[in-house]
Amino acid sequence: MSIPTTNDTTLSATAPGTSRSRLEPIWLGRGIALAAGVLLVVYPMVSDDIYYQNMIILSLVFAVGTSGLNIISGFAGYISLGQGAFVGLGGYTVGVLASTFTEASPWLWVPVSGLVAATFALILGAVSLRSRGPAFVVITVAFLFLIQVIAVNWVSLTKGTAGLTLPMPTWDHDIVNWPFYYALVGILALQLAMTWWIRRTKLGMGLIAIREDETKAATIGINLPTEKVIAFMASALFVGMAGGVYGYYLTFIDPRGMFSILISVQLVLSMLVGGKATLWGPVLGAFLIEWLNEMANNDWGGGNTRLLLFGGLLVLVVIFLPQGILPAIESLLNRRRSRGKAGLVGARISAGGSLGSLTGRAQVIERGATPDRAMLEVKELKRHFGGVTAVDGASFIVPAGSITGLIGPNGSGKTTLFNLIDDTVTAESGEIRLDGHRIDGLPSWERAHRGLGRTFQITRLFREMTVLENVVAVQREFSVRQLGRIAVSGAEAKAADELLEFVGMRAFRNQKARALSYGQQKLVELAQILMLDPKLILLDEPAGGINPVLIDRMGEMIRELNSYGKTFLIVEHNMPFVLSLCDPIHVLARGTTLASGTPDAIQNDPAVVDAYLGADFAIEDRA
Ligand code: ADP
Numbered sequence: 001m002s003i004p005t006t007n008d009t010t011l012s013a014t015a016p017g018t019s020r021s022r023l024e025p026i027w028l029g030r031g032i033a034l035a036a037g038v039l040l041v042v043y044p045m046v047s048d049d050i051y052y053q054n055m056i057i058l059s060l061v062f063a064v065g066t067s068g069l070n071i072i073s074g075f076a077g078y079i080s081l082g083q084g085a086f087v088g089l090g091g092y093t094v095g096v097l098a099s100t101f102t103e104a105s106p107w108l109w110v111p112v113s114g115l116v117a118a119t120f121a122l123i124l125g126a127v128s129l130r131s132r133g134p135a136f137v138v139i140t141v142a143f144l145f146l147i148q149v150i151a152v153n154w155v156s157l158t159k160g161t162a163g164l165t166l167p168m169p170t171w172d173h174d175i176v177n178w179p180f181y182y183a184l185v186g187i188l189a190l191q192l193a194m195t196w197w198i199r200r201t202k203l204g205m206g207l208i209a210i211r212e213d214e215t216k217a218a219t220i221g222i223n224l225p226t227e228k229v230i231a232f233m234a235s236a237l238f239v240g241m242a243g244g245v246y247g248y249y250l251t252f253i254d255p256r257g258m259f260s261i262l263i264s265v266q267l268v269l270s271m272l273v274g275g276k277a278t279l280w281g282p283v284l285g286a287f288l289i290e291w292l293n294e295m296a297n298n299d300w301g302g303g304n305t306r307l308l309l310f311g312g313l314l315v316l317v318v319i320f321l322p323q324g325i326l327p328a329i330e331s332l333l334n335r336r337r338s339r340g341k342a343g344l345v346g347a348r349i350s351a352g353g354s355l356g357s358l359t360g361r362a363q364v365i366e367r368g369a370t371p372d373r374a375m376l377e378v379k380e381l382k383r384h385f386g387g388v389t390a391v392d393g394a395s396f397i398v399p400a401g402s403i404t405g406l407i408g409p410n411g412s413g414k415t416t417l418f419n420l421i422d423d424t425v426t427a428e429s430g431e432i433r434l435d436g437h438r439i440d441g442l443p444s445w446e447r448a449h450r451g452l453g454r455t456f457q458i459t460r461l462f463r464e465m466t467v468l469e470n471v472v473a474v475q476r477e478f479s480v481r482q483l484g485r486i487a488v489s490g491a492e493a494k495a496a497d498e499l500l501e502f503v504g505m506r507a508f509r510n511q512k513a514r515a516l517s518y519g520q521q522k523l524v525e526l527a528q529i530l531m532l533d534p535k536l537i538l539l540d541e542p543a544g545g546i547n548p549v550l551i552d553r554m555g556e557m558i559r560e561l562n563s564y565g566k567t568f569l570i571v572e573h574n575m576p577f578v579l580s581l582c583d584p585i586h587v588l589a590r591g592t593t594l595a596s597g598t599p600d601a602i603q604n605d606p607a608v609v610d611a612y613l614g615a616d617f618a619i620e621d622r623a
């Protein structure tokens with residue numbers, strides 16, 4: 001029914017022999033959605049009850065508004081209380097244009113109102129780019145009030161608080177509501193088609209990645225500002241059009257009504273009640289809440305009852321239905337279906353496939369032929385946190401084609417160094433060159449596009465995405481064409497499947513990442529960054545906290561990838577692992593490079609032994 005983050009149709013693939021006779025929830029959902037759609041379309045033809053037609057028209061406006069909100073708030077996770085502004089902007093666009101060009105049909109201005117709303121969304125998106133959480137919500141509220149203030153005070157355009165009167169409908173009295181009704185049904189269909197499509201594309205994956213972990217999203221190539229601004233525009237386009245139809249339908253609009261904060265609150269509430277980040281949840285929520293809203297207005301005294309109702313509902317939903325109605329029903333159905341079934345319990349990490357199948361992406365290099373070129377060159381990097389200088393002028397080189405090790409006691413700044421290299425944390429000073437080109441100063445996603453891949457010491461997968469989605473969320477380059485590419489099937493999914501096969505995790509492709517063990521997460525994170533086709537791979541403690549068999553397998557994979565031309569820089573505490581795999585090895589102590597050399601030289605360096613014994617006085621003596 002919904003388009004949630006699971007892919008229901010394929011969950012059963014790993015549990016062969018399950019009965020096909022029972023109805024899959026997704027088909028049940030599709031059936032209900034189809035029935036509701038048919039009902040919606042035939043309703044005005046079978047009933048001429050104006051009261052209910054009016055209620056459905058309002059519900060349709062809210063359904064489009066909520067579904068639009070779902071893109072920026074449900075997918076990308078940025079809760080906006082300014083969504084109502086786009087309804088109002090749409091209404092005012094049609095209102096102002098229709099009263100200026102009295103000859104033309106007001107319908108002509110409906111698409112224009114969509115464009116106007118999207119343009120304002122672009123501005124709001126650009127202004128709010130750097131804010132998150134509560135600060136973002138406040139900006140969106142301020143935006144709504146600002147637009148309202150403009151509508152009140154720009155009297156020559158909007159007639160201010162007196163309000164605007166639109167032309168009356170010119171068509172046959174018998175069907176007076178039909179054009180509004182069906183125009184809104186059509187706009188809702190377009191809105192849903194767009195939402196459905198976005199959820200399948202690289203753009204949609206990127207938005208969900210932003211919701212789950214924005215910093216991590218940037219390191220896998222997702223251009224944060226561009227994606228957020230596109231999401232904002234997508235969340236406003238059809239909403240503006242629906243607002244235009246709504247204004248025409250009302251025939252009278254004023255700033256208090258059109259830019260009421262209650263509209264925005266109702267939209268957020270509808271999304272949360274129905275189920276955010278799903279396809280149908282926002283629609284269900286919008287119809288439910290609008291129905292309650294009508295009851296509150298007509299039967300329960302309106303005004304403050306409405307506020308009380310919305311506030312109370314919001315609290316109840318947050319406490320009892322944090323996921324919303326649709327996801328709750330869905331997980332209930334899925335639980336009933338899978339009862340008594342082994343599910344994925346039997347799935348195992350496989351021995352792993354060969355990267356040979358990825359010949360299109362990897363080239364085998366001849367070791368002897370590689371010149372002594374630096375893949376990574378770090379010079380005098382510095383960064384401190386309060387009184388702690390975490391990285392203090394570290395300088396070193398990672399030769400192209402090498403598996404270079406980086407060791408040092410806990411707290412010596414290894415992870416921070418990685419953070420500076422991929423701009424997860426910004427360096428205070430110093431130079432970073434990747435394959436000969438300066439990359440300091442570039443944002444994380446551009447460093448990723450230049451060929452930098454990085455795993456985290458504590459893995460950072462997108463927990464609510466499936467394993468496959470985690471891998472296809474990666475963006476190798478930035479282009480509008482790539483954003484629109486379908487991610488969850490076709491070539492992207494095939495490439496991801498091959499990488500998952502390589503790390504031995506293909507059997508888990510439809511599992512949510514949060515369901516994986518720590519070692520499994522490490523493997524998936526490796527597959528994920530391989531999707532970037534990086535020149536240089538930074539691994540932060542790849543053997544940390546995983547079982548010995550997996551450690552061996554990790555070593556084999558690193559060697560194999562290296563034979564395909566991938567350069568590695570590896571932070572690791574497991575000495576046998578480092579000594580057998582890495583050459584050269586750099587030793588970091590107190591944020592600076594203490595020594596560099598072959599495994600043999602490092603093992604016999606007294607300074608290194610001192611540092612590792614924790615005998616800090618030895619280093620201090622030198623200083
Ligand atoms: P390593 O990975 O070598 O164990 P880290 O880079 O994690 O070391 O940490 C180096 C030092 O910087 C430590 O003293 C740590 O407490 C400090 N540090 C790292 N990140 C932060 C941060 N975000 N805020 C404050 N201090 C930090």
Ligand code: MG
Nearest residue numbers: 414415416457
């Ligand atoms: Mg660390």
